[in-house]
Amino acid sequence: MTPSASAAEIVFPDGLVGLPELVRHRFSAVPDSALYEFASEDDPTMGFIAASADSVKPGTTDLLRRRGLIGEGEWVLAILAVHGEPPAITANLAGPLVVDVDSATARQLVLEDPEFPLQAPVAEPV
C-alpha cells in the first residue's frame, strides 16, 4: 500500500530523533513522484520533504525487513535536504522514516551502517 496524494495526519508517537516534541504532521504525497511532504502541526517552522528510500537506494525496504527492523506493510522514506555549493540534494538514509499507512503512525530509525549514510547523494529526478 502506498500513501494517497491527499493530505492526512500522521503521528510519530515518539516524535523524531532528538526532536520528541514533533509528534503530529500533515503528510501528503507529491503526485507523479516518489516524494512526500511532512509539515509539523506542533511546530509550524518544521517540515521536510522525503523520498521513498527505495528510489534513493534500491532494495532498502527489503533489506530492513530481512533485518527485522520493519514489519510487513510498513513503508520506508528518506528525508531530503540541500547541501553544498552548488546546492545538491541529499537523502538521510541513516535516519529513515518508517510509515505505517494503515494506522497513520510513523517512527524514525537510526541505522549504524555505512551502507546507509547521513547524506546520500540523490540522482535527480526523484
Add this chain to the structure above:
Amino acid sequence: MLVLTRRVGQALRVGHNVEVRVVRIEGDRVVLGIAAPRHVAVVRSELVEQVSGEVREAADTRTKLRVMLKPMHGFEGPEPASTPTEDPGAA
C-alpha cells in the same frame, strides 16, 4: 549517571536482554561487544545527534529544495512557514 568499573572480558546487563561486554582496550579506545535483540537499536550517541541535526537541516533547506524540485514535480499549495535561518531568495 550510574558509573561501573569493568575489566576486559567482563560484562554488564541493561534490562533483561541486553549485554555489554568489554572486548579490549586500545589506548584511549574501549572496544565493546553488545548483544541485544534485533528490535533494540544500538547506535553511537553522536550518530543520533547527527541524524537529529540532519532533520533540522532538512527543515531549514525545505524552501530551497522545493524550488529545485518544482520544475520536475510542480509543488503546489502554500509555501512552508519560513524559519529564522532560511533565505528563500538565495535559492
